[in-house]
Amino acid sequence: MNDRFLRACRREPTDRTPVWFMRQAGRYQSEYRALRARHSMLELCRTPELCAQVTLLPVEQLGVDAAILFADIMLPLIGLGVPFDIVEGTGPVIGEPIRTDARVDALRPLEPESDLGFVLEAIRLIRGEARVPLIGFAGAPFTVASYLIEGRGSRDLPHTKAMLHGAPALWDRLMSRLTDATIAYLQAQVTAGVQAVQLFDSWVGALAPCDYALAVMPHMQRLFGALAALGVPVIHFGTGTAGLLPLMARSGGDVIGVDWRIRLSDAWARIGDAGIQGNLDPWMLLAPFEVAAEAAREILADAAGRPGHIFNLGHGVLPQTPPDHLRRLVELVHKHTQAPPGRP
């Protein structure tokens, strides 16, 4: 078993810097597009054999050091009793956004075994085959709340901020329920076999630090407290978070995932005592390969001399990305960080 990803999560020395990519299973792959021509996104998630196939394909193709469960951060909504769809080009869409006391109180507790058994079955299948560690994941409560409240992805999160500012008790009730669901979901994933988990707080970067501290951090601290008992490394990821990094690190996480909008060493100094994951701009991979290669070498130089760096993009792989660029990038990261003979 290739364990350099898990070693880096624990900030132990590694033989090479580990690398994987958010959305490493996705539309940039012709095989994925062929599957999606026959199955919806949710069908792929709900069919353990297909889910395992999709999860493992990029590991073979790219040579990455970790697999990440193929799933969607909206899946727990099935258990909460909130109908949703995933619309091509838009993302998750919730027909009736959740904005009232009655709607929040009607959310059901998540029961992972019965609600999301297909995810757990997929995890068991993948673990039977994978030769790299498997990462499970969930959306962080803030980001899931923002989808529930807005009804879809949104740049400014107007309704989310309206609830957070105008109805703080309701907001806290919603966040508490989502925190409970996230804990239950990730516990079940770990029991089924994932060896690390990542929390995607993708939209939290819309918040001012004072709002994060008041309305998000207490829930995240409870969440990370519960996850610590699971005994696997936890990665805490968000985008647009350069100003929030000290608070995110205080919330918790063995590794903080950062996007490309801050220099890696700058981010790491702000994070303090944790590992770091990131942070190449995925748009660079659409340019001639040397553009991404040069930026990747800078990131590696910037991270050098301190264990605990996991190379990744700053956000998911874009559909237009040439697969060969990803393959060459993995090779570059491994070659560039290969320890001289005699060192671990």
Next chain:
Amino acid sequence: MNDRFLRACRREPTDRTPVWFMRQAGRYQSEYRALRARHSMLELCRTPELCAQVTLLPVEQLGVDAAILFADIMLPLIGLGVPFDIVEGTGPVIGEPIRTDARVDALRPLEPESDLGFVLEAIRLIRGEARVPLIGFAGAPFTVASYLIEGRGSRDLPHTKAMLHGAPALWDRLMSRLTDATIAYLQAQVTAGVQAVQLFDSWVGALAPCDYALAVMPHMQRLFGALAALGVPVIHFGTGTAGLLPLMARSGGDVIGVDWRIRLSDAWARIGDAGIQGNLDPWMLLAPFEVAAEAAREILADAAGRPGHIFNLGHGVLPQTPPDHLRRLVELVHKHTQAPPGRP
């Protein structure tokens, strides 16, 4: 003349913290909406009497310490020979985006007196009436380039990054021309009477620091070098820039404008030797007033003890903002920062 805004720009002590708002003339005002029912945005800009009226109205209504010229960052495109429109709810739209050598080379040099005489005439009218300093402004070259290349506002700037990464010589030629135009435009504004200028690099937060350093900073340094000769303070503003602040400060500006996604004192520490403008989340003003009031008091406490803070929002006033919240916010900032008797 109320000069506390200009004193703060020079980091001199002030009797109260000065305050103004980006987009303080806009749709949140019933008077503005009434004018816009009869005139397009561009008509208001092109008619000096209307422009002066719109510019001065919020000064009287809100009691802010500065007026900002009512204009649009796209206006110089008139001189460059690029047709555009401003579409309600979308913003500026350019029918034929500029993505080729031929299109870049066809851009005309800006001649402010003949191309934008109406702006200069409006400035002279406003200066005749205003009892607070008048701020002129321009879009920064990167942000204007991104509109030219994308054709409209864009979250990810795919075509802009494609040119910047894939055709760096073309990118630099475009940035050089826009830098020339920006210098000429702001020189003419200062000659006509503006007492400070703000550069809006609104979308620069999409860039990785290494891209900013390579593709934007050299042009910005030339721009700020030229503006220094004008003898008025320059404010350098962007959003989503928490990770770019050290580089933005190195590019130039007497005052750096920051959005709400970073704590003010944290931003100021990253900026170093300059003033700071910001940084209340404009969405907070849609909540009960006490939410914005509490956040404003935190910002003021965070900025205390060091001259050079100009209170502002982190981005423009939203159309849904209750005008009374803005008026009360100005009052709060002034009361909260009033120096004890006997101090300046």
